[in-house]
Amino acid sequence: MRYVIAGYTIILSLLFLYALQLVWRRQRLTRAVERLEAAPASSHVPVPAHSDPRTESR
Amino acid sequence: MNPNQRVRSPLLQSARARWTVRIIGIAAVLSTAFTVWLGLWVTPPDQVQGDLVRLVYIHPGVAWVALYLAFGLAAAASLLYLWPRTRSLFWDRLAAAAVEVGVVFNVCTLISGSIWGKPAWGVWWAWDARLTSTAVLLVLFLGYMALRRVPAEPEVRARRSAFLALFAAVDIPIVHFSVLWWKTLHQGATVLNPDLSPTIHGSMAWTLLLSFVALTLVFVWMLLVRYRIGVLEDWLGSGELDAALRERQAEGVAPDPAGDGSEAAAGAPVPEGVR
Numbered sequence: 001m002r003y004v005i006a007g008y009t010i011i012l013s014l015l016f017l018y019a020l021q022l023v024w025r026r027q028r029l030t031r032a033v034e035r036l037e038a039a040p041a042s043s044h045v046p047v048p049a050h051s052d053p054r055t056e057s058r
Numbered sequence: 059m060n061p062n063q064r065v066r067s068p069l070l071q072s073a074r075a076r077w078t079v080r081i082i083g084i085a086a087v088l089s090t091a092f093t094v095w096l097g098l099w100v101t102p103p104d105q106v107q108g109d110l111v112r113l114v115y116i117h118p119g120v121a122w123v124a125l126y127l128a129f130g131l132a133a134a135a136s137l138l139y140l141w142p143r144t145r146s147l148f149w150d151r152l153a154a155a156a157v158e159v160g161v162v163f164n165v166c167t168l169i170s171g172s173i174w175g176k177p178a179w180g181v182w183w184a185w186d187a188r189l190t191s192t193a194v195l196l197v198l199f200l201g202y203m204a205l206r207r208v209p210a211e212p213e214v215r216a217r218r219s220a221f222l223a224l225f226a227a228v229d230i231p232i233v234h235f236s237v238l239w240w241k242t243l244h245q246g247a248t249v250l251n252p253d254l255s256p257t258i259h260g261s262m263a264w265t266l267l268l269s270f271v272a273l274t275l276v277f278v279w280m281l282l283v284r285y286r287i288g289v290l291e292d293w294l295g296s297g298e299l300d301a302a303l304r305e306r307q308a309e310g311v312a313p314d315p316a317g318d319g320s321e322a323a324a325g326a327p328v329p330e331g332v333r
Binding site for chain 1 (some may be wrong): 090094097098109110112113116117120162165166169170173174176177276279280283284286287290291293294
């Protein structure tokens, strides 16, 4: 039974830690975007890659 | 697109989309907890394997997600990106998200298989066809993730990655049929066997099915969150580049399209004090 307990513990922990890391990454990036949007428009107006005129022409 | 047009912020996500992700997350946690309860306490031990059979409620589930859902989806999305009529960076981001989540599930597959292998076969690892082809799949998709980190224009990166994903996906049917094509230590398919007659019944079958549903929900939640991260990263990445270009222009140093070191003819805005 100890192999079974070890298997469940390791797999569920790995999945949980990865989920936690995903949430942390999403929050960190959302905060970064919020900071950029809060800054004056003249200082920084980011343009997403999919609508970047430099890449659209290719 | 007009460069002066106000770009839609990636923060603008509908309340419905946010709630969908939350509900899928809650459903994933509840169904996984229910699977663990059934798998560890409710289902009976096997006549041959005893309690070791309880690993069946986790190992095939993570393998199903890694091989068929994640890497299968990555291959399909890559194909749709390469197809001229459906070419969109949406497919590229989806493939990237699916591969990252798939790599985590692939690692889980190898670890849970190894933990099962030690008491069942007497070894943690064997160079068996199923095990080796699964490990090769992991290495191929780790290569995919490494390739995405090579600096390049989004379209170039997407095209390269799509070709590599399709190349790597050739290994998926090899993993699936390896237990039929070669003599392996690994047992044959329990559910998706050639006769399509599952060799598992009763509460064990239902718990196995629930484990597939639960881990699929976990995968869908992770995929949605990881996709959102990709959108934010792309938006911020290009924003930083634009900011750097604007900063250089503000300093009076124009980008040098000719590449010959001249700074004059690039149409840089002239600073106020120089006019």
